[in-house]
Amino acid sequence: MNSNNPIFQLKGIVPPMITPLTDTDTLDVKGVNNLVEHLISGGVSGIFILGTTGEAQHLSINIKKELIKHTCLAVNGRVPVLVGITDTSVYESIKLAEFAAEYKAAALVAAPPYYFALGQPELIEYYELLADKCPLPLYLYNMPSHTKTMIDPDTVLALSKHKNIIGLKDSSANGVYFCKLLTLFRDHPEFGLFVGPEEMMASVVLLGAHGGVSGGANVYPRIFVDVYNSAAEKNVDKTIELQDKMMAVSKELYGIGRFGSSYIKGIKTALALKGICSDFLAQPFNLFKDPEKEKVKSAVAKLDNLLK
Numbered sequence: 001m002n003s004n005n006p007i008f009q010l011k012g013i014v015p016p017m018i019t020p021l022t023d024t025d026t027l028d029v030k031g032v033n034n035l036v037e038h039l040i041s042g043g044v045s046g047i048f049i050l051g052t053t054g055e056a057q058h059l060s061i062n063i064k065k066e067l068i069k070h071t072c073l074a075v076n077g078r079v080p081v082l083v084g085i086t087d088t089s090v091y092e093s094i095k096l097a098e099f100a101a102e103y104k105a106a107a108l109v110a111a112p113p114y115y116f117a118l119g120q121p122e123l124i125e126y127y128e129l130l131a132d133k134c135p136l137p138l139y140l141y142n143m144p145s146h147t148k149t150m151i152d153p154d155t156v157l158a159l160s161k162h163k164n165i166i167g168l169k170d171s172s173a174n175g176v177y178f179c180k181l182l183t184l185f186r187d188h189p190e191f192g193l194f195v196g197p198e199e200m201m202a203s204v205v206l207l208g209a210h211g212g213v214s215g216g217a218n219v220y221p222r223i224f225v226d227v228y229n230s231a232a233e234k235n236v237d238k239t240i241e242l243q244d245k246m247m248a249v250s251k252e253l254y255g256i257g258r259f260g261s262s263y264i265k266g267i268k269t270a271l272a273l274k275g276i277c278s279d280f281l282a283q284p285f286n287l288f289k290d291p292e293k294e295k296v297k298s299a300v301a302k303l304d305n306l307l308k
Helices: 029-041 059-075 090-102 119-135 152-161 173-183 198-207 222-230 236-253 261-274 289-307
Strands: 022-024 048-051 083-084 107-110 138-142 167-169 193-195
Touching: 029 059, 029 222, 048 059, 059 083, 059 090, 059 152, 059 167, 059 193, 083 090, 083 261, 090 107, 090 119, 119 138, 119 152, 152 173, 167 173, 173 193, 173 236, 198 222, 222 236, 236 261, 261 289
Parallel strands: 048 083, 083 107, 107 138, 138 167, 167 193
Antiparallel strands: none
């Protein structure tokens, strides 16, 4: 494992930034700039674009490149920018990685290719090829619900020996799996272990995880940063107190609507209500209708009062 790369020091809250759009295939550039400032002023440690919350699999390559360009320009080196390069073609991933490097992104994030489920030996070969060819450090992204492939703990350990693979983001919501990783890497703290589901973030940080890739931090970054900081300091009482407030974000925003996309719609609608960016989603997702928007408006008012 390569411990000389400064990205190994990344810890804290790294929001999976939504992709602001003005229509299904036009980037909301002003919204990108507003959102970047909102996140950085909220104390985040980095920004992750083109992940699940960013609707990456629904975006054209032109929108992906525009988002990389404008996010990196807006951030201007203040925090690391991590770029998702997940694709069914390893060579499309490599091309996007090269573009991200041109705009001085800090690292890459890749889930297994989706559609056909991969065996673990195939997964190792795939990631080794990707890491060999990519110009930036690479985080593994475990997302079995969407890719049909689980990155087994032993596979993570084997891949961690590659000098260009520096960590993992886990969105399996499997606490047993993540605790196995924490145990495997107890003596290798330079390998970054980040958790996706925000409800788990405080508990795994108390156990030694590096941080959270928390979707709700798009809207309320400060409470997520505060929970992370208290957990990293091993202040259990304060963590419990803040965790209850943080949990209100998912409770109020994510259950509006009837589909899997409701989580993203809730976040985007809340950001639109705050005047940060548009609430457009890329096809095949669609916007909340007025009844759902009214529910989000009520949720935001409640959360603004709770988290002020």
